[in-house]
Amino acid sequence: xxxxxxxxxxxxxxxxxxxxxxxxxxxxxxxxxxxxxxxxxxxxxxxxxxxxxxxxxxxxxxxxxxxxxxxxxxxxxxxxxxxxxxxxxxxxxxxxxxxxxxxxxxxxxxxxxxxxxxxxxxxxxxxxxxxxxxxxxxxxxxxxxxxxxxxxxxxxxxxxxxxxxxxxxxxxxxxxxxxxxxxxxxxxxxxxxxxxxxxxxxxxxxxxxxxxxxxxxxxxx
Amino acid sequence: xxxxxxxxxxxxxxxxxxxxxxxxxxxxxxxxxxxxxxxxxxxxxxxxxxxxxxxxxxxxxxxxxxxxxxxxxxxxxxxxxxxxxxxxxxxxxxxxxxxxxxxxxxxxxxxxxxxxxxxxxxxxxxxxxxxxxxxxxxxxxxxxxxxxxxxxxxxxxxxxxxxxxxxxxxxxxxxxxxxxxxxxxxxxxxxxxxxxxxxxxxxxxxxxxxxxxxxxxxxxxxxxxxxxxxxxxxxxxxxxxxxxxxxxxxxxxxxxxxxxxxxxxxxxxxxxxxxxxxxxxxxxxxxxxxxxxxxxxxxxxxxxxxxxxxxxxxxxxxxxxxxxxxxxxxxxxxxxxxxx
Numbered sequence: 001x002x003x004x005x006x007x008x009x010x011x012x013x014x015x016x017x018x019x020x021x022x023x024x025x026x027x028x029x030x031x032x033x034x035x036x037x038x039x040x041x042x043x044x045x046x047x048x049x050x051x052x053x054x055x056x057x058x059x060x061x062x063x064x065x066x067x068x069x070x071x072x073x074x075x076x077x078x079x080x081x082x083x084x085x086x087x088x089x090x091x092x093x094x095x096x097x098x099x100x101x102x103x104x105x106x107x108x109x110x111x112x113x114x115x116x117x118x119x120x121x122x123x124x125x126x127x128x129x130x131x132x133x134x135x136x137x138x139x140x141x142x143x144x145x146x147x148x149x150x151x152x153x154x155x156x157x158x159x160x161x162x163x164x165x166x167x168x169x170x171x172x173x174x175x176x177x178x179x180x181x182x183x184x185x186x187x188x189x190x191x192x193x194x195x196x197x198x199x200x201x202x203x204x205x206x207x208x209x210x211x212x213x214x215x216x217x218x219x220x221x
Numbered sequence: 222x223x224x225x226x227x228x229x230x231x232x233x234x235x236x237x238x239x240x241x242x243x244x245x246x247x248x249x250x251x252x253x254x255x256x257x258x259x260x261x262x263x264x265x266x267x268x269x270x271x272x273x274x275x276x277x278x279x280x281x282x283x284x285x286x287x288x289x290x291x292x293x294x295x296x297x298x299x300x301x302x303x304x305x306x307x308x309x310x311x312x313x314x315x316x317x318x319x320x321x322x323x324x325x326x327x328x329x330x331x332x333x334x335x336x337x338x339x340x341x342x343x344x345x346x347x348x349x350x351x352x353x354x355x356x357x358x359x360x361x362x363x364x365x366x367x368x369x370x371x372x373x374x375x376x377x378x379x380x381x382x383x384x385x386x387x388x389x390x391x392x393x394x395x396x397x398x399x400x401x402x403x404x405x406x407x408x409x410x411x412x413x414x415x416x417x418x419x420x421x422x423x424x425x426x427x428x429x430x431x432x433x434x435x436x437x438x439x440x441x442x443x444x445x446x447x448x449x450x451x452x453x454x455x456x457x458x459x460x461x462x463x464x465x466x467x468x469x470x471x472x473x474x475x476x477x478x479x480x481x482x483x484x485x486x487x488x489x490x491x492x493x494x495x496x497x498x499x500x501x502x503x504x505x506x507x508x509x510x511x512x513x514x515x516x517x518x519x520x521x522x523x524x525x526x527x528x529x530x531x532x533x534x535x536x537x538x539x540x541x542x543x544x545x546x547x548x549x550x551x552x553x554x555x556x557x558x559x560x561x
Contacts, residue, residue, distance in 0.1 A: 001326065001333050031331050067322070085319060115316075127561065130487050145486065146249065159323070179487045182557045186539040192330075206506045206543040 003194050004030040004162050009062035011048050011217075022048040023059070030162065030196055035132035035188045036091035036111055037208035038198040044197040045217035047166060053166045054087050055079050067161050084109055088155030088163040089191040090184075091185060092170035094147040096139040097155075103135040106153045129153050133213065135170060152184055156191060163188075169204060181207055227284070231277040233427075236271060244268035290314055298325050345405060348512060349398050356391045360384060397526045399512075400459065404533050405481035409451040411537050418482060418489060419446045421454045425461035426480075429469050436474045444482035450489050452538055452558055462532040463527035464542075464554045466495050471497035472551075484560075488540070491556040508544060531556075 011023040023045045027099070030036055040046040051057040052064055064071045066086050074082060088109075090193040096105050106126070107117045126132050129149045139147055148168060155163045168184060169177035185207050188195045197208065205211050213220045246262025291314070297304055304322045363383050373381070422444055433440050449507040468478045476496035483490045500508060507513055512525045528542075535542045539559045546552035 001329055003326075067326070113316075128467070149487075175485065177553070178391060178490070178557060179485050180486050182541050185541050186559050189536070189539060197237070202502055202505060203543060203545050206509075207541045208506075211506055 001030075001032045002029045003032045003067060004028075004196070005065045006053065007063045007065075009049070009052055009064065011045075011052065011062045012060045019170040021217045023052070026214070026217070026219055028212060028219065030194060032194055033192045035165075035185055035195045035207070035209045036197070036212060037205035037210070038196060038212045038214055039200065039202065039205045040214040041154070041200055044214050046200075046214050048217075049214065050164050050166050050196070050198050053162075054089060055083055072161060079115075084113055084174055085158065086161040088158065088160040090148070090151050090155050090163060090168045092167045094139070094144075094151045096147055096150055098139050101136050101138055102131060102142070103148050105139065106131075106157055109154060109158045113158070120174070122157065123161075125153050125156050125187070125191070127154075127189060128169070129183055143176075144172050145180050148172065148180050152180075152187060156187055156193060157192075162194040162196060165195060167199055167203075168197060169199075177204065222313050228281065231273070231280075235270060235273050235277070238269055239266055242269055255339050287314055287446070291317065294321050298328075306557055334418065342406060344404055349402075351400070352394055352512065353391070356387045356394070360387045364389070370467070377462075380423065380554055393527075397530065401526060401530055401533070403460075404530070404537070411456050411534070413451050413453050413538060415449055416454045417446065418448050418450045418452070418457075418491075419444050421452070421458045421481065422461060422482065422491070424454070424458040425465055428462050429465045432466075432469050433478065436469065436472070436476075438469065438472055439477040441477070442480045444480065445484075448482065448484060448489065450558060451561065453534075456534045457538070457558070460531040460542075463492075463531040466554065468493055468495035468497065468552075468554075471495065473497065476551075491558070492553055493556075494551060494553040496502045496551040499550055499552050500544060500546040501548050502546075505544050505546065509542065 006026055006028045009023050009026040009028075010021070013020040013022060026049055028049075038046050038049060044208075053066075055064070055066075055074075058072065064110075069082070071079065071082070072114075097108065107122070110117050128133065129152060131146075131149055131153060134142065134146060134150075138151065142150065148171075149189065152163075155165075156159065158211050165184065169180055172180060181204060184195065184197070187193060197204075199205055242262065243266060246266065249258040249262055250256075264478055286438060288495050294304055298321070304318070304325045313560075341548045363380050367377065367380050422442065426442065430440070465478070465480075472478060472495045479492075479494045481492045481494075483492075494538070510525075511529040513529070532542050535558070537559075542554065543557075544552055544554050
C-alpha cells in the first residue's frame with residue numbers, strides 16, 4: 001500500500017534563462033513498511049526531494065501526498081500538526097533539545113500532541129536502540145552515535161507514516177555509521193516502520209529494501 | 222443505553238439543583254420574612270433549571286454528532302472503503318479518527334501482505350521449475366545419447382562425468398531451494414539463543430575447508446572464542462557458509478580468505494574478505510537478489526542463491542549484510558548482527 005506518493009515534483013530556482021532545476025519531474029511511490037534509500041551525489045536534488053516529502057519546502061509544481069493527503073492543500077498550522085503526527089525526521093546533526101534529557105527528548109513529539117506514550121512501545125524502542133541506560137543523560141554527554149540513536153527513537157515514538165532520514169550517518173565515522181544504520185534498519189523491520197533515507201554512499205544504500213537513484217533532479221533507471 | 226443513563230444523570234442533577242435552590246430560597250424567606258426573597262429565589266431556580274436543560278440538550282447533540290461521525294468512519298471501514306482523512310484539529314474526534322485510520326491501514330496492509338506472499342510463492346515456484354529444467358534436460362540428453370549409440374569406454378566415461386556434474390548441480394540446487402522455500406514460506410522460524418559465535422563460525426568453516434584447500438587458498442580466522450551472541454546458530458552458520466562458499470568459488474588458486482569478527486557497541490560485525498575477482502560497485506546491491514549471476518560469473522559453478530539466502534537469514538535476525546569491493550582485488554562481505 002502506497003504511503004507516500006510524489007507526482008511530477010518540480011523545484012526550480014531562479015528565472016529564465018538561468019533556471020536551476022533542483023528537481024525536474026520526480027514521480028515516486030513509497031510502499032508501507034519499506035526501507036528505501038535515495039542515492040545521489042551532492043547537488044543531485046536528493047535533499048530537495050526529502051524536504052518536499054516532509055513538507056518543509058514547497059514545490060514549484062507537482063504534488064506530495066502522505067497517507068493520501070496532499071500536503072499543498074494544508075495551511076501552515078495544519079501542516080505543522082500533520083507533520084508531527086505523520087512524519088518523523090532524522091537529521092545529520094541529530095537536532096536534539098540540549099536542555100532536555102534523553103527520555104524527555106524522545107517523548108517530546110508525543111507530548112506536544114497532548115498524548116501519553118505507550119509504555120510498552122517506549123520500552124521496545126529504547127531496548128532496540130540500546131538506550132535503556134542513557135535515559136537520564138543529557139544530549140551533550142552522549143557520543144554522536146548515541147545522539148543519533150536518540151533521534152531515531154524520537155522519530156519512532158509517534159509511529160509516523162514515514163521517517164525521513166537525511167544523511168543520518170553523515171557526521172559519524174564509518175564504524176559508528178554501520179552500527180547506527182543497522183539499528184535504523186532493525187527498527188524499520190521490527191516496528192514495520194516506513195523509512196526513506198537519503199545518502200550519497202553506495203555502501204550505505206545496500207542496506208535498503210529498495211534503492212532509488214537520482215541524478216540532476218531526475219530518477220534514473 | 223449509555224445515552225439513556227447519561228440523560229438520567231442530567232435529570233438527577235437538575236432535580237438536586239432545583240431542590241437545593243428551593244431549600245435555600247425557603248431558608249432566605251424564613252430568615253428575612255421578605256416576599257421579594259421568595260420571588261427572586263423562585264426566579265433563580267427557574268433560570269438554573271432552564272440553563273441546565275439547555276446544557277443537557279446541547280451536550281446530547283454534540284455527543285450524538287461525535288457518535289455519528291465515529292459510526293460513519295467505522296461504516297466506511299466495514300464497507301472496505303478508505304477511511305476519510307481526519308481534520309487536522311486538536312479535537313478528540315480528530316485524534317480518535319487518526320488512530321482508526323491507522324488501524325484501517327494495518328488491516329489493509331495485512332491483507333496486502335497475504336496477497337504478496339502468495340504471489341512470491343508463485344514466483345518462487347516458477348523460478349524453481351525454470352532452474353531445475355536446464356540440468357534435467359541436460360541429463361536427459363546425456364542419457365539418451367548413451368542409450369542410443371554404442372560408445373567407446375573413454376567416451377562413455379566422459380558422458381558419465383557429465384551426468385555426475387549435472388546431478389551434483391541438481392542436488393545442490395534442490396538443497397538450496399528447499400532451504401529458501403522453507404525460510405520464505407515461514408515453515409522455519411529462526412530461534413535466537415545466546416551462544417558462542419566462534420562455534421557457529423567453526424561450523425560454517427568446516428564445510429568449506431576442503432574446497433579451499435583444494436584450490437590452495439589461505440584461510441585465516443580472527444574471532445574471540447569467548448564472544449557470545451544472541452543468534453540462531455544453525456541458520457547463521459548456513460548464512461556464513463554461503464558467504465564463505467562464494468568467496469572460495471570466486472577466489473583464484475593461491476589467493477586468501479580472511480574472516481574477522483569484531484564486537485561493536487550495538488552489533489557484532491563478521492567480515493569475510495577475499496582476494497577474488499571483485500564486484501563492480503553498480504552490482505553491490507544486486508548480488509543479493511535471488512538467482513542473480515554476475516556477467517562474468519557464468520563459468521563459475523553455482524546458481525546464484527547463496528547470497529540471497531544469506532541476506533534472508535541475516536535480515537530475519539534483524540541484521541544486515543553488505544559488500545564492498547575493488548574489482549580485480551577482492552571483496553569484503555560484512556554481516557552485522559544486532560546485540561540485544
